[in-house]
Structures are given as C-alpha cells and as structure tokens.
C-alpha cells in the first residue's frame with residue numbers, strides 16, 4: 430500500500446485539473462484494506478474511491494481521502510451449457526476485460542467496448558452504450574465496508590441499478606469500495622444491434638449478419654470518430670444524463686419543438702437526448718477560454734489544457750442554464766462532481 434498527504438489529482442482524473450486531495454492512497458491487493466484504517470484518518474475525513482477518474486470532476490481541492498484500488502485478476506468461476514460466471518477484480522481496465530471476454534467466447538459486453546475506466550466503477554454508474562447496460566450481466570459485487578471493516582457480498586438485486594445510477598453511487602458512495610465484480614455472460618453470441626447508430630454503421634459496412642466481433646469493431650470505430658480520446662483531450666465523457674420525462678410533458682414540449690427526439694424508457698416515460706438539447710442551444714463546438722464543448726458531441730465538455738475544476742464547473746452551469754431557460758428541463762450531471770455541494774446551478 431502507498432499513501433501520501435497532500436496528493437496532486439492532476440494525473441488521477443481524465444479532466445486533468447490541477448486539484449489536490451488531503452490524502453491519497455493506492456492499494457494493490459484487497460488484503461491491504463485493513464491497513465487503510467490503521468494508517469489513514471478515515472473517521473475524521475470523507476473518502477472517495479477512484480478508478481481511472483474518467484467520470485469525476487474535482488471542482489476544488491478535496492479535503493478528504495482519495496483511495497485507488499489497483500486489484501487485478503479475471504477468474505472463471507463456473508459455466509453451464511449457456512452461460513459463464515466470471516469474477517473480475519476492480520482495477521482491471523474495462524475495455525481490456527471486454528476484449529478478453531470476446532477472445533474467450535464470453536459474450537454480451539461487446540456494445541460496451543472502449544468505455545474508459547475500470548471494472549470496479551462499471552456497476553457504480555451502471556455504464557451503458559449502444560443499447561446495452563452492464564446491469565444486464567451483473568450477478569453482484571464484493572465490497573469492503575469502511576464502517577464494519579469487513580468484506581461483504583451485494584447481489585445485483587440490492588444495487589438498485591437504474592439508468593446511470595445505483596446504490597453505490599448514492600447512499601453507499603464513500604462508504605464501500607468494490608473489490609470484485611461478478612458477471613454472468615453468454616457462451617453463444619447474441620449480437621444486439623438495434624441501436625440506430627450501430628445498425629446504420631453495420632448496414633453501411635455491408636454486414637447483414639453481424640458477429641459479436643463485428644459489433645465490437647463497429648462500436649470501437651463509431652466511438653473513435655465521435656468522442657475525444659481523454660489521453661489527448663481531457664474530458665469525462667457525457668457531462669449530463671439524458672433527461673427522462675413523463676410522456677405527457679414530452680408531448681407538451683413537442684408542441685413547441687416539433688423536432689424534439691424521444692426514445693422509449695419504461696411504460697410512461699421517454700428519454701430525451703441531452704446532446705440534442707445542448708446543440709439546439711448552440712453549444713456544439715463552442716469554446717470559452719480553456720473549456721469547450723466537443724465539436725462532434727454536444728454532451729462532452731473538454732478541457733483545452735489549462736482549465737481549473739472551478740472553470741469547468743462554471744462552464745457546465747452555463748450549459749445547464751441555457752437548457753433550463755429554453756426548454757424548462759433540469760439537466761442532471763452524469764459526472765460525479767466533488768465536493769457535491771459545489772453543483773448548485775439554480776442558485777446562480
């Protein structure tokens with residue numbers, strides 16, 4: 430285990446902002462977790478667990494403990510005729526795990542290729558892309574509980590997995606650390622290609638009967654065209670969630686904005702693409718100082734090199750305000766903003 434006081438978070442998050450944490454710690458094995466309690470002032474300070482920091486914005490210096498589990502390992506636990514059960518350590522890179530699954534003939538996660546980050550973070554936001562959410566393949570997680578100082582098992586049913594949300598992101602945030610994630614995957618490929626952008630790409634490529642490998646390659650190609658690579662252009666992916674509205678409210682909005690796109694979400698709600706709302710407000714490709722909106726994707730805020738967390742936060746508030754003023758819709762950040770009270774756009 431490594432730990433230090435007053436740690437720079439610059440290289441620990443994909444937004445690359447020059448903030449610090451009062452304490453930073455890195456654990457390489459779950460057996461080291463009890464020492465975190467012995468060596469760091471956990472009772473006096475808030476804790477946040479960090480994977481690759483690709484969905485987080487430290488708006489200011491963090492007065493607590495930032496803890497990174499770098500545990501590695503992928504284990505096949507059991508298999509039957511149709512499925513395999515695999516347990517994966519939290520620090521495994523997500524995309525490499527998806528690729529390993531494909532090579533081993535464990536199917537289902539292809540649509541989630543190239544999402545940055547770690548396996549341990551995947552259930553926290555219930556990551557999703559191109560018509561698939563990780564919750565569809567989750568059996569549960571093993572967690573270290575900072576209160577009881579014990580390992581325990583949380584089955585998927587108890588995680589309250591919803592669109593970009595789970596109990597791990599809400600009430601258990603900073604209270605537990607995911608050490609391992611358990612998946613149930615198919616042994617026969619069932620390519621899921623009904624997401625319009627993916628279907629179009631495959632059809633334009635002349636692929637009528639796509640394999641899981643075709644889906645994996647297509648998703649990687651689409652993402653590489655559309656999204657900025659955080660290794661070169663710091664960003665945290667979609668800054669806001671797509672708002673989910675009751676059908677009646679969406680219908681009312683459509684009276685005023687006939688082009689409003691909607692996607693089914695449950696029986697009496699629809700999802701509205703937040704990127705479309707921002708594009709209508711003229712944000713796509715716009716830049717103010719060190720911060721801007723990505724030219725190919727209006728939901729992605731990018732740091733052009735020297736932005737502070739505070740600058741990114743203020744910029745995001747401008748986006749929020751313009752959507753609220755034009756559509757009356759309250760956008761909710763998908764990115765975790767710390768400290769949490771820093772995000773309060775309606776007060777400005």
Ligand SMILES: Cc1cc2nc3c(=O)[nH]c(=O)nc-3n(C[C@H](O)[C@H](O)[C@H](O)COP(=O)(O)OP(=O)(O)OC[C@H]3O[C@@H](n4cnc5c(N)ncnc54)[C@H](O)[C@@H]3O)c2cc1C
Nearest residue numbers: 480481482483484545546547549550553556557607665666
């Ligand atoms: C270019 C780009 C594209 C993206 N595209 C997508 C996409 O298509 N779909 C999507 O869903 N997301 C997307 N994201 C967001 C991001 O990749 C995911 O949320 C990812 O799961 C974050 O992983 P991470 O390891 O970086 O987590 P971090 O950003 O470090 O943490 C994210 C959250 O998980 C918690 N956490 C992390 N590890 C643990 C752990 N071991 N135990 C407990 N809590 C933990 C953190 O406290 C925090 O709340 C994208 C991001 C970028 C930069």
